[in-house]
Amino acid sequence: MGSHGNRIAIERTGAPGASAVILLHGGGQKRQSWRRTGKQLAAAGWQAIACDVRGHGDSDPAPDGDYGYDRLVEDATSLIQAAGGRAVLVGASLGGKIALAAAGRLPPDMIRALVLVDAVPRSLESGIARVASILRPPPDGFDSPQAAAAALAATNGTATAPDAGARLQRNMRRDAAGRWHWHWDPRFFDPSHGLGIQPALTRLEDAARRVTAPTLLVRGELSDVTDAAGAAALAACIAHLEIAVIAGAGHMVVGDRNDTFDAILLDFLQRHVPVCGPG
Template sequence: TAMLTLGEEPPLPCRGLVLVDVAPRLETKGVRRVIEFMRRHPDGFDSLDQVQDAVAAYNPTRKAPSNSQGLRKNLRQDANGRLHWHWDPAFLDHAVIPEADEGMFGRARLNRAANRLKLPILLIRGHHSDVLSEAGAQELLALVPHAKYRVIGQAGHMVAGDRNNIFTGAVLDFLQHLDPQCIHIRSTDRRLTP
């Protein structure tokens, strides 16, 4: 969506773009796996433990957090107290598996939009991602040669969840280069301070 908005519309007041494990060329099998994960549990969960089990089933190599409370930021609670993923389930009605170059997120359209991007860009890819391959990342970098590129080791498609401190550090470094006055990074905890 960001690639299309910034590559097809008149210039917007954006100073940079961070793309996380996404590019015009995505791997069909990985995208299908994400959509299938998102479609599971349409009735929600009874507890955070059930949520943690669902995440572990999707990503068995990811170390389970010692405290499942951190998962709450990804959830909403309904009137009956059941926990649901924070995304709108109607979104999945429009989810596209990139098997053909058609629809809103067709590869040719995304390539054209990416090729028009002039603002600073950071592409972050999880080393073990099954959604964005190295070949897909390199295709984007050929379209946007000024983009910066970071591969986060020991991370899959859920880069921020798998390696949050390293992911946050990469984003903060990118922002710092955009405008050193924009943020101040505390070296001990890397929190943003105005």
């Protein structure tokens, strides 16, 4: 259950009662984006809890349309409390910024470690603009998932694979008129929520200065959202920050180089956070 009665869909992998790792996806994604990582965490003795951020996937849309950081952090807090009151937070892209905001706001003993995946307060404006263009589709939707795939490929400057629509379909919903839409509440990305770079900069850097838990930033070498300057700015706020750069990965680090990411994540956890089994 999220904050204010908003239901949050989760996918739990591993033994109930084991040390929890809460996985927060990026904007426009779903909990299934963490499935392979969840299996690796479970095999290492962790309990992986991947959620659909409010307004995404199977989680409830916000009845009042509130998708600001305060409400998103309250949802993350509810997940930590449901997992026993302490957890590792791992977040990709916007999910990383939510995790950072939560780690800076909550009591230190609730956050065992923090892992940010291609997420820094000082993101690159051009990369964020590219992502935003994907997340704000036509109000009337698409003729088909394949049409959505073609629009996505055009934004990324790539060709459309013949099976791209079929693979995208799980991330879409069909309305009564037969039009296809992304699975998230379109109100989520309204600028009034303050999720953009400049509106959130002071909040996120202030949160970063309060983080005491072991913290890792994993960024993609080819990312157009997070660069070395953004990583350095975050390191200036978190003196104990560790940084890993994954060669050949873009902004979608977990999808681009999942095995490499999982190995880096598990090594970091092994060095900093002991696993506690059920009971």
